[in-house]
Amino acid sequence: xxxxxxxxxxxxxxxxxxxxxxxxxxxxxxxxxxxxxxxxxxxxxxxxxxxxxxxxxxxxxxxxxxxxxxxxxxxxxxxxxxxxxxxxxxxxxxxxxxxxxxxxxxxxxxxxxxxxxxxxxxxxxxxxxxxxxxxxxxxxxxxxxxxxxxxxxxxxxxxxxxxxxxxxxxxxxxxxxxxxxxxxxxxxxxxxxxxxxxxxxxxxxxxxxxxxxxxxxxxxxxxxxxxxxxxxxxxxxxxxxxxxxxxxxxxxxxxxxxxxxxxxxxxxxxxxxxxxxxxxxxxxxxxxxxxxxxxxxxxxxxxxxxxxxxxxxxxxxxxxxxxxxxxxxxxxxxxxxxxxxxxxxxxxxxxxxxxxxxxxxxxxxxxxxxxxxxxxxxxxxxxxxxxxxxxxxxxxxxxxxxxxxxxxxxxxxxxxxxxxxxxxxxxxxxxxxxxxxxxxxxxxxxxxxxxxxxxxxxxxxxxxxxxxxxxxxxxxxxxxxxxxxxxxxxxxxxxxxxxxxxxxxxxxxxxxxxxxxxxxxxxxxxxxxxxxxxxxxxxxxxxxxxxxxxxxxxxxxxxxxxxxxxxxxxxxxxxxxxxxxxxxxxxxxxxxxxxxxxxxxxxxxxxxxxxxxxxxxxxxxxxxxxxxxxxxxxxxxxxxxxxxxxxxxxxxxxxxxxxxxxxxxxxxxxxxxxxxxxxx
Amino acid sequence: xxxxxxxxxxxxxxxxxxxxxxxxxxxxxxxxxxxxxxxxxxxxxxxxxxxxxxxxxxxxxxxxxxxxxxxxxxxxxxxxxxxxxxxxxxxxxxxxxxxxxxxxxxxxxxxxxxxxxxxxxxxxxxxxxxxxxxxxxxxxxxxxxxxxxxxxxxxxxxxxxxxxxxxxxxxxxxxxxxxxxxxxxxxxxxxxxxxxxxxxxxxxxxxxxxxxxxxxxxxxxxxxxxxxxxxxxxxxxxxxxxxxx
Numbered sequence: 051x052x053x054x055x056x057x058x059x060x061x062x063x064x065x066x067x068x069x070x071x072x073x074x075x076x077x078x079x080x081x082x083x084x085x086x087x088x089x090x091x092x093x094x095x096x097x098x099x100x101x102x103x104x105x106x107x108x109x110x111x112x113x114x115x116x117x118x119x120x121x122x123x124x125x126x127x128x129x130x131x132x133x134x135x136x137x138x139x140x141x142x143x144x145x146x147x148x149x150x151x152x153x154x155x156x157x158x159x160x161x162x163x164x165x166x167x168x169x170x171x172x173x174x175x176x177x178x179x180x181x182x183x184x185x186x187x188x189x190x191x192x193x194x195x196x197x198x199x200x201x202x203x204x205x206x207x208x209x210x211x212x213x214x215x216x217x218x219x220x221x222x223x224x225x226x227x228x229x230x231x232x233x234x235x236x237x238x239x240x241x242x243x244x245x246x247x248x249x250x251x252x253x254x255x256x257x258x259x260x261x262x263x264x265x266x267x268x269x270x271x272x273x274x275x276x277x278x279x280x281x282x283x284x285x286x287x288x289x290x291x292x293x294x295x296x297x298x299x300x301x302x303x304x305x306x307x308x309x310x311x312x313x314x315x316x317x318x319x320x321x322x323x324x325x326x327x328x329x330x331x332x333x334x335x336x337x338x339x340x341x342x343x344x345x346x347x348x349x350x351x352x353x354x355x356x357x358x359x360x361x362x363x364x365x366x367x368x369x370x371x372x373x374x375x376x377x378x379x380x381x382x383x384x385x386x387x388x389x390x391x392x393x394x395x396x397x398x399x400x401x402x403x404x405x406x407x408x409x410x411x412x413x414x415x416x417x418x419x420x421x422x423x424x425x426x427x428x429x430x431x432x433x434x435x436x437x438x439x440x441x442x443x444x445x446x447x448x449x450x451x452x453x454x455x456x457x458x459x460x461x462x463x464x465x466x467x468x469x470x471x472x473x474x475x476x477x478x479x480x481x482x483x484x485x486x487x488x489x490x491x492x493x494x495x496x497x498x499x500x501x502x503x504x505x506x507x508x509x510x511x512x513x514x515x516x517x518x519x520x521x522x523x524x525x526x527x528x529x530x531x532x533x534x535x536x537x538x539x540x541x542x543x544x545x546x547x548x549x550x551x552x553x554x555x556x557x558x559x560x561x562x563x564x565x566x567x568x569x570x571x572x573x574x575x576x577x578x579x580x581x582x583x584x585x586x587x588x589x590x591x592x593x594x595x596x597x598x599x600x601x602x603x604x605x606x607x608x609x610x611x612x613x614x615x616x617x618x619x620x621x622x623x624x625x626x627x628x629x630x631x632x633x634x635x636x637x638x639x640x641x642x643x644x645x646x647x648x649x650x651x652x653x654x655x656x657x658x659x660x661x662x663x664x665x666x667x668x669x670x671x672x673x674x675x676x677x678x679x680x681x682x683x684x685x686x687x688x689x690x691x692x693x694x695x696x697x698x699x700x701x702x703x704x705x706x707x708x709x710x711x712x713x714x715x716x717x718x719x720x721x722x723x724x725x726x727x728x729x730x
Numbered sequence: 731x732x733x734x735x736x737x738x739x740x741x742x743x744x745x746x747x748x749x750x751x752x753x754x755x756x757x758x759x760x761x762x763x764x765x766x767x768x769x770x771x772x773x774x775x776x777x778x779x780x781x782x783x784x785x786x787x788x789x790x791x792x793x794x795x796x797x798x799x800x801x802x803x804x805x806x807x808x809x810x811x812x813x814x815x816x817x818x819x820x821x822x823x824x825x826x827x828x829x830x831x832x833x834x835x836x837x838x839x840x841x842x843x844x845x846x847x848x849x850x851x852x853x854x855x856x857x858x859x860x861x862x863x864x865x866x867x868x869x870x871x872x873x874x875x876x877x878x879x880x881x882x883x884x885x886x887x888x889x890x891x892x893x894x895x896x897x898x899x900x901x902x903x904x905x906x907x908x909x910x911x912x913x914x915x916x917x918x919x920x921x922x923x924x925x926x927x928x929x930x931x932x933x934x935x936x937x938x939x940x941x942x943x944x945x946x947x948x949x950x951x952x953x954x955x956x957x958x959x960x961x962x963x964x965x966x967x968x969x970x971x972x973x974x975x
Contacts, residue, residue: 097920098916098920101915101916101917101920102915102916102975104915105915105916105975106975109790109791109794109975113793113794113797114794114797114798114801115790115794115798115801115915115972116915117801118888118908118911118912121911121915121916146793150791150793153837153839154837154844154845157837157839157842158839159839159840160840161840161841161842378828379827379828379831379836379838381792381793381796381827381831381836382793382796382797382800382808386807386808387808387809388808388809388812388826388827388828388831389809389826389827389828651785652785652788652975653785653788693785694785694786694787694788694975
């Protein structure tokens with residue numbers, strides 16, 4: 051028989067085995083074996099069920115099957131099951147095992163891109179004065195003092211030969227021309243940026259990536275196009291539009307005095323001028339934080355900071371410019387990736403948001419913290435990219451319609467930028483620091499960007515809480531005959547109320563966190579009932595109000611904050627209020643116990659398990675909601691030993707007529723093919 | 731048969747049936763209930779009913795499968811194991827983990843795909859491909875290395891394999907036990923009756939076939955006795971008991 055034929059034969063055998071196995075699953079078995087003492091009696095020879103129990107425990111605690119050496123230790127008369135469990139409740143396999151239970155529920159990995167315009171540096175290729183191509187970094191919408199290029203690329207079409215703007219595809223080859231040296235020097239500067247220099251914030255940065263900076267974190271890998279120049283040589287410095295290279299923390303509101311488009315656009319400008327907004331006219335010359343979104347659109351004296359540290363590079367100005375390599379999949383955890391892919395700049399921060407959530411969960415279980423902290427904990431862990439994000443990039447996520455209410459920059463962010471460790475640099479991907487308190491509104495995973503972006507609406511956030519942490523589901527009332535309704539209150543509308551009477555008050559907890567975002571709307575500027583947003587004589591609300599307040603719950607006296615109508619009190623309680631209510635509810639502990647027990651037993655719990663669950667819940671609460679105690683109790687329980695209790699003999703088909711064996715003739719085993727009764 | 735002819739056949743059958751059937755209803759037979767002396771019911775037998783929950787073994791989580799696989803590969807990282815599994819054969823033996831993670835049943839939280847809790851045909855095929863890669867590379871590492879690998883350092887075949895001969899059953903069994911423990915987690919003696927015998931038959935048949943092929947001038951990657959052990963490895967690494975717990 052040749053090798054290929056052998057493989058085909060063995061495949062058939064395995065498929066047959068699985069088929070036979072699925073059939074024997076239906077078989078009834080005799081009463082379960084009596085629970086063995088947790089400490090194996092030295093004199094007794096180990097049975098197949100003993101080995102099976104040990105294999106299950108090893109899989110649950112180490113995340114892999116037992117090795118030959120571990121089996122040998124198990125076979126030793128001195129083997130102590132309790133000691134084995136205790137020893138492995140502190141390993142990485144244990145925390146990974148528990149994290150998996152909650153990651154399966156929460157699925158905290160991103161399918162989102164995130165790019166705040168103020169933080170995204172784009173790149174375009176021009177022809178330099180010497181006729182050679184050259185790259186220039188710029189930001190979309192950057193305000194500039196020069197009218198011809200205000201809000202545009204810093205060199206005019208007359209200087210480059212073509213208009214340059216993001217995502218524009220033109221045939222530039224024919225019309226591009228060398229940029230005059232003076233124009234280039236006036237409009238741009240050379241910078242040693244953070245993604246190339248470890249010491250980018252030094253007076254004269256020297257430690258260049260892959261040159262004198264050879265110990266970069268393994269997870270920090272810029273794409274080749276960022277470290278290699280257009281001439282194929284290593285990049286020493288990058289050319290950046292002058293405004294983007296500014297380092298100041300604060301700028302000033304710019305006004306041009308133009309509120310209408312002139313009959314003729316200045317110079318070679320092809321797009322309309324940026325006109326003075328109402329806000330700019332009112333606040334002319336006032337200071338503005340350069341990290342804010344307002345600074346990009348209202349200040350010509352704000353840039354990306356020292357070493358461009360407030361911005362993230364992209365290798366083009368087309369859709370989805372690339373920036374870094376990182377894995378698409380890490381099925382065994384971040385330390386063991388299975389690939390490394392060239393990724394878009396917009397995926398950089400979402401990648402680290404997911405890692406933050408994972409680090410939080412692994413710490414929660416690894417350090418055996420009070421499980422309620424999954425919702426109530428104000429701490430978190432950040433590395434370099436997250437420090438960059440929380441320290442400056444997230445500030446650029448605000449503010450648009452909020453400026454109409456007087457909020458030009460987040461006043462009460464969910465993660466206070468001042469709490470970011472100062473010593474973390476954007477490329478410190480492998481250095482994680484504990485942040486003991488993110489701020490007064492922090493609430494476990496509920497206020498992490500990963501959670502808020504994954505569950506973008508207030509209702510999605512509320513529903514997840516209800517399901518994952520209270521083990522409850524929404525079941526629609528199908529008995530009522532529905533009639534068309536214009537009732538905006540879903541807690542009252544027939545057919546909706548059965549679910550929404552519960553869901554809307556839960557969703558209200560998230561009314562102060564903008565949907566699809568993590569901008570926090572403080573109570574002082576955004577009261578639940580806001581008279582400023584009343585409807586006018588035509589029944590309309592102004593633009594800023596429509597974005598944040600609900601026209602369906604507005605009248606001529608005011609409007610209700612979006613998602614808050616279910617419970618104004620909950621809206622003011624914020625996600626932290628939800629965390630406390632859920633964590634203190636009686637169902638929280640029982641739900642956690644049920645989820646973990648079910649996972650370890652490998653099946654749904656049934657009414658037969660109620661006494662065990664009640665006892666475990668009581669102990670779980672008594673021991674301060676510590677998972678380690680819970681898991682140890684589960685693993686010592688007879689139910690755990692009997693889990694998947696169709697014993698080896700039974701599911702094999704019962705050739706020895708043992709305790710677990712179903713009656714009937716034993717199936718034929720044939721290693722050369724045919725039915726194997728579940729085994730070779 | 732056409733619709734018209736089937737209709738006429740049906741009419742004929744009904745008519746025939748009516749012609750032989752008795753006309754009217756059967757005669758009523760009056761029921762007679764005999765009085766008996768009142769007494770307690772006498773228990774006839776006692777049946778013990780086991781109402782405890784029964785569950786068959788479940789699928790090993792894909793994380794556990796992959797981590798075990800890497801451990802069997804010598805404790806390598808996924809990317810190193812991939813490189814080693816591909817060896818000089820490109821994608822003929824092993825493609826890439828990215829090609830396998832979905833079929834192994836891993837969840838994909840990015841797009842909310844839950845983990846697979848049951849096997850399917852594609853998953854079984856993946857188990858086969860990965861298993862064959864593991865066993866082939868293990869033969870290369872443990873048995874074919876230019877510098878012989880000490881038994882203690884062998885990843886799978888932690889026993890000596892005498893060259894050029896088929897082992898007699900008593901010598902086969904302790905070696906088979908090593909593999910049985912490695913993959914299934916218990917000694918071969920606790921396996922079902924006849925399993926060891928069948929594995930020995932498989933081993934001898936493969937060694938014999940490969941020896942014949944070699945004699946016939948066929949070029950083989952492994953020696954016949956190595957092929958025999960590789961076949962035992964293939965069978966165990968894809969065994970349902972390996973994938974369930």
